[in-house]
Amino acid sequence: MDVTPLIQIKNISKQYKGTTFRSLDTVNLEISRGEIYGLLGPNGAGKTTLISILCGLIKPTSGVVLISGKSFKTQAREIRKSIGVVPQEYALYPKLTAKENLLYFGSMFGMTKSELLPIVLSHLDQLGLLPFADKKIKTFSGGMKRRVNLIAGILHNPELLFLDEPTVGVDVQSKQAITAKLQELNKVGTTIIYTSHHLREAQDLCSLVGIIDSGKIIAENTPAKLIADTENARNLEDVFIALTGRELRDYA
Amino acid sequence: MHRFLASIKKEFLLLARDPGGLIILFLMPILLVVTITLIQDVTFKSISSNSIEILLVDKDKGKLSSEIQKSFSEIEFLEPISEINNTPITEEEASLLVASGDYQLAVIIPEGLSSDLQNQIDKNIAKILEEFEGSKDYLDVKNVQEKLSEKVVKLYFDPITQETFRSSVIFAVDKLVASIETKSIYEAFEKELGESQSLKSFNRENFIKYQQINPSLSGESVLPNSVQHNIPAWTLFAIFFMILPLSLNLVHEKGQGTFVRLQTTPISYATIILGKAFLFLLVSLLQFTLILLLGIYVFPELGLPILDLGGNLELLYLVAFSSGLGAIGLGILLGTVFNSHEQAAPFGAVLVVLLAAIGGVWVPVFAMPDTMQVIAKISPMNWGLEAFYDCFLRKGSLMDILPEIGLLIGFFISTIVIAILYYEKKKAI
Numbered sequence: 001m002d003v004t005p006l007i008q009i010k011n012i013s014k015q016y017k018g019t020t021f022r023s024l025d026t027v028n029l030e031i032s033r034g035e036i037y038g039l040l041g042p043n044g045a046g047k048t049t050l051i052s053i054l055c056g057l058i059k060p061t062s063g064v065v066l067i068s069g070k071s072f073k074t075q076a077r078e079i080r081k082s083i084g085v086v087p088q089e090y091a092l093y094p095k096l097t098a099k100e101n102l103l104y105f106g107s108m109f110g111m112t113k114s115e116l117l118p119i120v121l122s123h124l125d126q127l128g129l130l131p132f133a134d135k136k137i138k139t140f141s142g143g144m145k146r147r148v149n150l151i152a153g154i155l156h157n158p159e160l161l162f163l164d165e166p167t168v169g170v171d172v173q174s175k176q177a178i179t180a181k182l183q184e185l186n187k188v189g190t191t192i193i194y195t196s197h198h199l200r201e202a203q204d205l206c207s208l209v210g211i212i213d214s215g216k217i218i219a220e221n222t223p224a225k226l227i228a229d230t231e232n233a234r235n236l237e238d239v240f241i242a243l244t245g246r247e248l249r250d251y252a
Numbered sequence: 253m254h255r256f257l258a259s260i261k262k263e264f265l266l267l268a269r270d271p272g273g274l275i276i277l278f279l280m281p282i283l284l285v286v287t288i289t290l291i292q293d294v295t296f297k298s299i300s301s302n303s304i305e306i307l308l309v310d311k312d313k314g315k316l317s318s319e320i321q322k323s324f325s326e327i328e329f330l331e332p333i334s335e336i337n338n339t340p341i342t343e344e345e346a347s348l349l350v351a352s353g354d355y356q357l358a359v360i361i362p363e364g365l366s367s368d369l370q371n372q373i374d375k376n377i378a379k380i381l382e383e384f385e386g387s388k389d390y391l392d393v394k395n396v397q398e399k400l401s402e403k404v405v406k407l408y409f410d411p412i413t414q415e416t417f418r419s420s421v422i423f424a425v426d427k428l429v430a431s432i433e434t435k436s437i438y439e440a441f442e443k444e445l446g447e448s449q450s451l452k453s454f455n456r457e458n459f460i461k462y463q464q465i466n467p468s469l470s471g472e473s474v475l476p477n478s479v480q481h482n483i484p485a486w487t488l489f490a491i492f493f494m495i496l497p498l499s500l501n502l503v504h505e506k507g508q509g510t511f512v513r514l515q516t517t518p519i520s521y522a523t524i525i526l527g528k529a530f531l532f533l534l535v536s537l538l539q540f541t542l543i544l545l546l547g548i549y550v551f552p553e554l555g556l557p558i559l560d561l562g563g564n565l566e567l568l569y570l571v572a573f574s575s576g577l578g579a580i581g582l583g584i585l586l587g588t589v590f591n592s593h594e595q596a597a598p599f600g601a602v603l604v605v606l607l608a609a610i611g612g613v614w615v616p617v618f619a620m621p622d623t624m625q626v627i628a629k630i631s632p633m634n635w636g637l638e639a640f641y642d643c644f645l646r647k648g649s650l651m652d653i654l655p656e657i658g659l660l661i662g663f664f665i666s667t668i669v670i671a672i673l674y675y676e677k678k679k680a681i
Binding site: 055056057077080081083085087088089090091092093094095096100103104105107108109110112136152153 | 254255258259261262265266269270508509510512513514515516517518519
């Protein structure tokens with residue numbers, strides 16, 4: 001069994017051009033295979049920057065990121081084949097149907113239509129969208145779009161899945177369908193990195209939680225341990241407030 | 253290859269389901285070409301065949317002014333008016349009528365033109381005959397004035413008249429005055445020398461004539477008309493107008509989050525943009541085909557000359573293909589650099605108009621100032637236009653258009669390379 005951490009982050013810093021502060025400041029992190037890792041933090045803490053670096057969307061100012069021991073500098077294409085990304089926005093073409101969207105994004109991983117079609121229909125069915133397979137995305141509700149957004153990130157059965165607030169703005173039913181799907185994926189071996197502001201959801205879903213603030217990981221453990229280690233904490237939200245404070249985090 | 257084909261299919265579906273985009277890409281160029289050609293054809297005809305009323309103020313009231321009036325009425329495109337409400341027009345009235353735009357032109361024949369011209373001619377003839385016969389009798393007898401002031405025929409033009417119209421009128425007036433002067437000289441000679449047979453046998457027709465020839469590179473004669481001139485120019489404008497929807501397509505992709513998803517897949521930026529490039533290249537060739545069909549089948553129905561392809565259909569498509577590539581390269585570069593609709597739309601629209609102006613779509617490059625002529629040579633629209641003119645009007649061969657084709661394809665490759673490098677650099681921000 002491969003015991004090498006799936007994700008190794010070594011001294012990662014990121015300072016955007018034209019800014020005077022570091023969005024990420026010497027972050028070190030290791031995430032093992034099979035985890036559902038919740039990356040939590042207030043607005044502007046550095047969650048999206050860290051996820052973007054891990055997905056290869058932006059380059060760090062300094063430090064090293066290894067996914068399965070591979071670096072984006074030399075093996076970007078190999079890494080991208082093994083990861084799936086579910087962005088916070090509905091990253092779908094509104095004028096294409098759900099099926100057309102999914103067939104297109106699946107084909108970007110080199111899969112043929114005959115390979116993809118049964119997978120697409122199966123996922124649509126599992127998430128209650130099969131009757132709407134041939135409807136255009138622009139006619140979908142927010143919850144339906146979120147579910148299609150998730151399917152588009154898992155068609156190629158990725159080893160590692162990144163989700164940036166996958167349940168934001170959806171109804172309870174869609175939220176439950178999405179979290180159930182994530183747990184199912186995790187059971188079959190998919191490692192999940194997940195950001196959210198829904199701390200109750202993270203508490204139920206994640207096997208490990210990292211709290212990030214001002215570009216630094218300030219705490220990391222299982223939700224139960226974090227709650228136990230924090231004075232008067234009954235849930236993850238109490239832990240979060242205890243660690244990051246009550247001050248508003250407006251930034252521009 | 254599989255990813256590339258999937259990208260093309262996706263772009264095709266998105267375009268096919270975008271009525272606004274289809275209108276911009278297909279209907280607008282057709283409307284543009286038809287409208288501009290109709291307008292230019294009417295303008296051309298208005299100078300060559302349709303009559304334009306002009307005001308004629310006769311201050312001379314002599315033999316010469318009658319001759320001028322008669323000759324003016326014989327000019328095909330001018331219809332002289334010397335009275336309004338049975339009252340002769342004065343210079344002041346004529347000036348006001350032209351200034352107010354009621355008439356495009358007023359011609360003022362100066363006072364004493366007939367008598368002064370006759371005196372001038374008599375004087376010249378007398379001088380010539382004196383030199384021949386060594387006598388001063390002619391000068392003494394005629395008692396001509398030693399110095400006659402120059403006579404000025406004033407032409408009042410409406411400020412909005414175009415330079416081409418002014419030039420045509422000035423040329424016609426100049427030719428008319430010259431012919432009247434010549435005729436007067438002949439008559440004066442006849443009067444002085446009597447009914448000589450030798451004078452009667454003079455051929456008064458112009459000895460030197462001119463013939464208008466439109467040479468072509470193939471040696472065949474080419475007859476230029478508004479269609480042959482406008483189809484290449486405005487087709488090219490339409491092809492380059494694709495910069496706008498293409499750059500907006502890329503900007504929109506970035507804005508709706510699908511671009512982020514694509515960036516995390518194993519495909520390269522080159523695959524993403526080349527999928528778009530391929531579809532838009534097909535669109536440009538389809539645009540071109542529609543405009544050619546329009547020129548051949550619809551223009552004659554509208555009373556316009558039929559489009560003559562000149563037997564160079566393959567070369568025409570090669571030019572359209574290369575021009576399409578040039579436009580696509582620029583559109584992709586803009587779409588890569590800009591991040592919002594507000595940036596890309598106005599910049600793209602103004603850039604197309606600028607490139608058209610610099611490239612000679614509106615004003616021929618040879619008529620531009622020296623500096624602009626140099627700048628025109630670096631406009632991809634000028635390369636395409638020259639190549640189209642080589643095919644449509646000069647009947648050129650592949651060798652004749654090869655330099656322009658090379659420049660357009662080189663431009664496409666350069667812009668795509670710059671776009672990819674810019675994209676890679678931006679990721680490091």
